[in-house]
Amino acid sequence: MKVAKLAPSTILPPSADNRTWILHLDEFNKADADKMAAVMNLVLTGEIGGSADYDEAKGKSVKYKLPRKTVIIGSGNTKEQKNVENLNVVSGMDTATSERWHRAGYLPYNAESWLSSFALKEYDFFGQKLDTRVPGIIINFVLDKVLENGNQSDPFLIPIIAGSEEGMESERTTSPRAWTLIADMMYIQMYNDFNADKELQKKYKEHEEPFKAFVKDPTNQINYLKKQVFEFGLKGNEIVADIISRYIYFAENRVLPANILHEYKDHREKVKKLADKKGAILYLFLGVAYFINDSEEEYSEKELKKYCINVSTFIEDCDIPSEDAVAFIQTLKRSKNKNSDNFNEFMISISDRYKNAYGGYYHTSIHELK
Numbered sequence: 001m002k003v004a005k006l007a008p009s010t011i012l013p014p015s016a017d018n019r020t021w022i023l024h025l026d027e028f029n030k031a032d033a034d035k036m037a038a039v040m041n042l043v044l045t046g047e048i049g050g051s052a053d054y055d056e057a058k059g060k061s062v063k064y065k066l067p068r069k070t071v072i073i074g075s076g077n078t079k080e081q082k083n084v085e086n087l088n089v090v091s092g093m094d095t096a097t098s099e100r101w102h103r104a105g106y107l108p109y110n111a112e113s114w115l116s117s118f119a120l121k122e123y124d125f126f127g128q129k130l131d132t133r134v135p136g137i138i139i140n141f142v143l144d145k146v147l148e149n150g151n152q153s154d155p156f157l158i159p160i161i162a163g164s165e166e167g168m169e170s171e172r173t174t175s176p177r178a179w180t181l182i183a184d185m186m187y188i189q190m191y192n193d194f195n196a197d198k199e200l201q202k203k204y205k206e207h208e209e210p211f212k213a214f215v216k217d218p219t220n221q222i223n224y225l226k227k228q229v230f231e232f233g234l235k236g237n238e239i240v241a242d243i244i245s246r247y248i249y250f251a252e253n254r255v256l257p258a259n260i261l262h263e264y265k266d267h268r269e270k271v272k273k274l275a276d277k278k279g280a281i282l283y284l285f286l287g288v289a290y291f292i293n294d295s296e297e298e299y300s301e302k303e304l305k306k307y308c309i310n311v312s313t314f315i316e317d318c319d320i321p322s323e324d325a326v327a328f329i330q331t332l333k334r335s336k337n338k339n340s341d342n343f344n345e346f347m348i349s350i351s352d353r354y355k356n357a358y359g360g361y362y363h364t365s366i367h368e369l370k
Helices: 033-045 111-119 135-151 177-198 198-203 209-218 216-227 229-253 257-274 281-292 302-315 322-333 338-352 350-360
Strands: 021-026 047-055 060-065 070-075 121-127 128-130 159-162 169-172
Touching: 033 047, 033 070, 111 177, 121 198, 128 209, 135 177, 135 216, 135 229, 135 338, 159 229, 177 198, 177 216, 177 229, 177 302, 198 209, 209 216, 216 229, 229 257, 257 281, 257 302, 281 302, 281 322, 281 338, 302 338, 302 350, 322 350, 338 350
Parallel strands: 021 070
Antiparallel strands: 047 060, 121 128, 159 169
């Protein structure tokens, strides 16, 4: 007799391993019918259907089985995507497939998550330390799109239509992957141009980190984004123009939390221009709370009075609702900073709107009702 022995798996862990494993089946719903059947069997029984290794000790073939402590996660795309007409080539999740998964969840695009976990991270680019993984002009656009109507998915759903012949168009959107590719192209072109141009190097040599200063220069960000116009498809000029106009508007009307607290009078008109941008005022208002929480030196009585009057005027100018004021109070309350306590007390004494919100901050618990 001849025995055929299958090569042992070099990817899957040993069956007897007692550690906890996570098996991620990426794009699992793109598999054809035969492979999907194997996936279904793997999820249900933990076995690779039909595959067996010859076990010399037992004298027979034994199916491979996942370690006992294995969590299986499958991920894939939906058949339809918002703002795109063509369909993803994926297999439908029939009842038999769906029932084999313990839980199923839909994960939409989330700008806040993408920014905090990726785009705003420091980046080591060929030995050059950059402040963010993605250029500021893109970060500003993503933030502004979210603040525009409060939808975390909007920055990633702008249609990109490529191709020139009718019926030959391909469609996609400005997904996180698309923004990352554009960011990479901008950084690569900046890096190559900077290293090849001695005049550019002289222009920024007075900076401690010349290339970082070159990258952060708003004019350079605009110029290098323009070079990516074809990456945005047939309507690339319109999309790039929108990104640049928002970037310029932000630069001209930028207001920081410190400006609200220390010198609100000088920035009052800029704030009024921002008032019609949904979410922008709340974002700025909470920024003031974090700024107070992070302050190190205790405010003098004169400073405290000035700062509270500035914030009170800001609240009235922007007609900030009670629920937003409660969020501001909650942020201050999480701090052990003396300035935060003093600020709360003084605001209650001078602002009825703030005082009412402070009353709404407290609630009767279920235990107290009992």
